[in-house]
Amino acid sequence: MDRPEIPLPQLHAFVVLAEELHFGHAAARLGIAQPPLSQQIRRLEDKVGHALFSRTPGRVALTPAGRELLPAARGALTELSDGLAAARAVGSGRAGRLRIGFAASLALTVLPGLLRTFRQQFPDVHLDIHEMTTAPQLTALHDKVLDIGLLREPPDDETELSFRTVLSEPFVAVLPSTHRLAAQRTVDPAQLADDPFVLLPRAVGPRLYDRITGLCTEAGFTPRIAQHAVEWQTVCALVEAGLGVSLAPASIRRIRLKGVAFRSTHPGTARTRVAVAWRSADRNPLVTHLTTAISQKPTAGP
Incomplete structure (x- = not known):
């Protein structure tokens, strides 16, 4: 047997009347006249199949059926109100879930500050963080x-994604x-010509x-x-083990290994670009909030 559909205005009218137990007071609270309120209650009673209120001159009381319906009616209205509030919060970008990928080295630079600032502004947003290298991030x-x-180093020929530079470092x-x-303060890449290299694939x-192999070619x-x-x-650990040398973004210096020395390169003009990326057609307000939380100006790294 199909369950009867009960319009929410009827449930609302029922709950208000159950609380007031007075048609005049309930109608005033609802902002309607008494006849429409009485009609709403009669329609609801027709759907239930039983009287919900006993009516005697000067007195309105809930019947056993009415007392049984009241908790469920209140729960339905509360659930709807909560759902509407949640929908408004998500729609405005004040709540919801944001899935973020990041290159591991950025945990040493821009990521902590960015996430801390975003969390302070939008504490009800759940951040789903994934450590991923650049190519898998683009695919994801x-x-x-x-x-x-x-x-790092976003592609130039991308048409479906947008990029904004957030960091430029040597x-x-x-x-x-x-x-x-x-023992040197700076190293010319040409001085590494005879050394084996450890690099990311x-x-x-x-x-x-x-970019890294291009620096070597230029040298x-x-x-x-x-x-x-x-x-x-892992690159740094393998360098420490003596398997070779490497050229890396300057933020890698924050990886503390006793057996590894980090030296500035000469010339020091070559830099690597870090960018935030998102789908150009994405209208998720959370994406807009995070991208606008990042400074419009590229930040020079160490």
Whole structure:
């Protein structure tokens, strides 16, 4: 048997009358005349199949059926009110879930401050954070698995994604502390021509990989890559173990390993770009809130 659909105005009228137990007072509270209120109650009683109120001159009281309905009616109205409030909060970008991807090295620079500021402004937004290298982030953004990406060296030929630069930082040489060049304050990439290199695989960040190998090419040599590692933490650990040297974004210096020396590169004009990325057609207000929380001006890194 199908359940009768009960319009919410009828439930609202029922709850108000149950609280007031006076048609005149209930009608005034609802902002309507008494006859429409009486009609609402009669229609509801017709759907229930039983009287909800006993009416005697000068007195209105709930019947047993009315007392049974009242908690459910209040619950339905509360649930609707809560749902409307939640929908308004999500629609305005004050609540909801934001899925963010980030390159691991950015946990050392822009990520903590950005998330802290965003959380202070929008405490009811759930942040779903995923550590991912650049190429997987781009795929996840296209596949709508991520809403926001924080990545290095975004592509120039992307048509469906938008990018905003949030950080520009130089490269540093990553050397074993016992390396012959560790005593220098700056290192010319040309001085590393005979050393084996430890680098991230090109597949996880093609443009960053090309930027680093391009620095070597400009210095007159092709790097001899002895080992690949997916994360910069691992790159530094392999350098510490003596498997080679590397060129890396300057923020990597915040990885503290006793056996690793970080030295500025010469010339110091080459920089790597960090950007926030999002789908250009995305109208999620949370995405707008986060992207506008990031300064419009590129930030120079260390």
